[in-house]
Amino acid sequence: MLTILRKIIQEVSNAGNLDAILHLITSRVKQNLEVDVCSLFLFDFEERRYVLMSTDGLNKRAIGQVSLGETEGIVGLAGSREEPINLEDAQNHAEFHYLPGLGEDKFKSMLAVPIIHQRKVLGVLVIQNIDTRKFNESEEAFLVTLSAQIAGTIAQAEASGVVEGKHFSGQIAFNSRFDGVRGASGIAVGIAYVCTPSADLKSVSLTKAITDIDTEEQAFMKALDAVREDISKAGERLADALRPEERALFDVYLGMLEDHALGGEVVKRIREGNWAQGSLCEVIKGYEQHFNEMEDAYLRERASDIRDLGQRVLSHLQKNHSAPTEIPYGAVVIGEEVNPSMLGEFQARNVVALVSMQGSANSHIAILSRAMGIPTVMGAVDLPLRALEGKELVVDGYSGHVYANLTDEKRNLFLQLVEDEKLLVKGLENLKDKPAITTDNHKMSLVVNTGLMSDVVRSQDLGAEGVGLYRTEVPFMTFGRFPSEIEQAEIYRQQLSIFAPHPVTMRTLDIGGDKSLPYLPIVEDNPFLGWRGIRITLDHPEVFLVQLRAMLRASEGLNNLKIMLPMITSISELQTAKYLIHRSINELREDGLEIVEPEIGVMIEVPAAVYQAHHLAKECDFLSVGSNDLTQYILAVDRNNPRVAELYSSLHPAVLMSFKHIIDQAKLTNTPVSVCGEIAGDPVGAILLMGMGYQKLSMNAASLLKIKAVIRETSLTFAQQLVEKVMKVDDESIVQAIVKAELKRSGMNLKHFGIRDSN
CATH class of the missing domain: 3.30.450.40 (GAF domain)
Known part of the structure; x- marks a missing residue:
């Protein structure tokens, strides 16, 4: 059987x-x-x-x-x-x-x-x-x-469109909802435009003998040059909408085509006597397999980029490449696999939203969408492309949902939400220089998460009070090897200088799980429970000590560095890491540098750390709750998996109980605690955290003014009473109902909290 x-x-x-x-x-x-x-x-x-x-x-x-x-x-x-x-x-x-x-x-x-x-x-x-x-x-x-x-x-x-519509009748049911994962926040209403690849890699025979190798190689090089030109033009079209750091993603594409990369490997196969189209597809297939096998979510998504490049080169080889299509204003671009180069073919100002059946929040297109403020949903695996073409869609980037064939009542609700969001964003602009103080004079500290320089620039524009999480693995990913102490110090100094005198909390190298380095591949059956975070750096003190010295060297004279240790599960790990930090301080002082000892903190992101919060608090200067990982570990849910993404919620009673336990334990030793992650940038989550006793929230820059606005219209007393009520219930839906009812009863603007006043 x-x-x-x-x-x-x-x-x-x-x-x-x-x-x-x-x-x-x-x-x-x-x-x-x-x-x-x-x-x-x-x-x-x-x-x-x-x-x-x-x-x-x-x-x-x-x-x-x-x-x-x-x-x-x-x-x-x-x-x-x-x-x-x-x-x-x-x-x-x-x-x-x-x-x-x-x-x-x-x-x-x-x-x-x-x-x-x-x-x-x-x-x-x-x-x-x-x-x-x-x-x-x-x-x-x-x-x-x-x-x-x-x-x-x-x-x-x-x-996928092999039949007329999601259902074989060719009809889309009223108020249909298609689920994906959040790519870029925002809500948009527009007309679906299906974006399709220009060539099919699977349709090409991998092997076919040739006699004129030179002609075949010339045809490939000509196609390669044409794709380089296409990508350069695509980047130019988006130049006004992106910062230089974000436009650099197109340079990544161009780099993949160089002689030492994809281009060179194809030429090698052609010179061995295989035809250009087959050689190209064979190389692309190998690259795809290599990236797909990687555990790191960001690197896995590069398979999509490779596939897109291969399709573009193949279309020129097959001479079926067409000029970029002009799309009308208000288009929702949808496709099986939407890529940055596809977006670059259109007038960006005409695109109101993006939906891709494949990909995740780590996709390059999602990164660009967030930079451009385009609501995006990724991983909408059941999206009926052909049935939706030309139809009006609502894209909810906050929830990762796409709606179609709405009744007038539902449609009008979403149209009002779009208008409300525009007015809300416009009304937040005057809050940049104002403090996050509640109506009963309780001060909250709002800081940002950074990794790219574009994050830093935006954070400054929005009045951030420092950095609550600097992801040091991001610069590590831009090297083909471990960066040297001096190379790291230059990068860290830039971050510290820009925010001085505000504190910058730098997380030590956090790889493994969903992040790995191309020069340190980590292959494990269960990477999230494997060799990651502090476990790797303690196993490789030669790497850890170089990074610690670079951080400390960069902080000389600025003295605004805070060091945070990821994936701590035991007191012994913390003590060993502290020993290496103090050893690094002494080594630099012996070299004549005037190093001020930084505060040392721990990320609480696994259940083991939750239950050891009191002991960890006694051993360090501060704690920071990594809400995204902690939520995933507590609920056993991968939030980038569209099959289970609906189960991921930081308002789950078990998650809220963990947050409350951590802050209660930290108070026993008067240890400061912050929260970084999505719940900190969510209005409801921010109010609940404030009510629990958290005084510092670290979030993406895009959420900062929104959180400042809700804090300024809320009282600490209200937040504390709200926490008292939600901590008594055992169901997430009841938590949400209580929050909505209490906010409404207090006369607060539900729109500021992302809550709809009707169903």
Whole structure:
């Protein structure tokens, strides 16, 4: 059975379209289970009916013509109950519904199994026999397993546009919602424009002998030059919307095409006698595989960049490259895989939102979108591209949702939200130089998370009071080796100088888990529970000591450095790290540098640190809660995985209890505690943290003025009372309901908190 199952799944995966997929399923199941009939019904979400879409054993003329209601017949029963229905004499069952013209009169036994994808019933797979008997456990288990495995394939086939629409009827249900992950915040309403690649790498034969090597090489080099020109022009088109640091992403693209990289490898294969198109595709395939195997989320996303470059070069080789398309103002650009170079082909001012079926918040297109303020949703795997083309969409970058075919009521709600957001942003501009003080005179400190120089510039523009988290791994990623002490010191000095005299909290090298370096590959079965953070640097003191000395050297005369240690799970790790820090201080002082001892802190980002918060607080100068990782570890949810992203929430009672425990333990030793991560930049989260006792919040620069605004219109007393109420409940939805009710009761502007006043 397992061998048969694997064979069917393999065939289904290679099928070209939905019709072929359905035909393969019914024919192979009938053949391998030796049953008289196998049929497949798909659910039409617009008509709310199960429509016969494929059969082997019944009247094929009935395909697409006969259907059953949502709860009608044995098919409807299996769908509504979401479980297999196994009957030895189906026609005598109370729920049996006769379908004229289908030709099932002589078939007695029936097994109906629902096909479920992401909690939605897509259809029902049915087998029937002439004889009166119940199908055995092995047959039922086989059909259940097959249905579970083909559900995703069917959903993706419908979504990718191989049929007319998300549902085979070609209709999108009212108020349809498609889920992805947050790429760039904001809400936008616009018309969908489908962006497709210019060539298909999979359609090219990898090997094909050539006789004129020089001509083939010249054709490739000509195509390469054309792509270089295309990318340069794309960068120029976006020049006005991006800072120099962000435009540098296009230089990354150009660098991949150089002789020592992709370009050189293709030429080598051509000179070995293989044709240019096949050589290109072979190299691209190798690069893709290499990047896809990386554990680091940022580096994994570079497979998308490589694939995009390969498609562009191939389109020039095939001479089917077309000039950039002008799109109308108000376009929501959607595609299977949207890339920066695609965005560069359009007038950026005409794009109001982006949606990509593939990719995550680490994709280059998401990074550019955040820089340009374009609401973006990534990883919307079930997006029905062709059905949505030309349709009005709402893109909610805050939640990672895309809405289509809205009722007038829903549409008007989102249009109002768009206008409210514009007014809110405009009204925040005058808060830059004002302090974050509550209505009852409680002062909060708002600092920023940085990694790129563009973060620094924005932070200054918005009046940040310092840096709560400087990600030192970012500059490490720009080198092809470990940077030297002097190279690091120059980078760190720039950060410290810009923010002086405000403090800059530098996190020591935090790689592993979702971050790795190209020159230090880390391959593990479970990287988030493996060799990462402080574990790596303590295992490599030669790397750690160089970084510590660079930080301390950079701080001389400025004295605004704070050092933060990531992924601490035990007191011994903290003590060992402190010893190395003090050793570095002494070494630099012996060299004649006047080093002031910096404050040393710990990131609380794993449950072990939560329960040791009191002991850690006694051993260091400050604590900082890494809310993103802590939330993921507590809830066991990868927030970049669209399948489970809905489960990720910093307002989950277990997460809130952890935050409260940490601050309560830190108060026992009067140790300052800050929070960095998404909850700090969320208005509701910020108020709850303030009410718990946190006095410093570190966030992305884009959230700073918004958080300052809500703090200035809230009282500490209100925040404390709100915390007291939410800490008594055990369900996230109740937490949200209480927050909404209390804010509304107090007369606060719900829009400032990102809360909608109606459903």
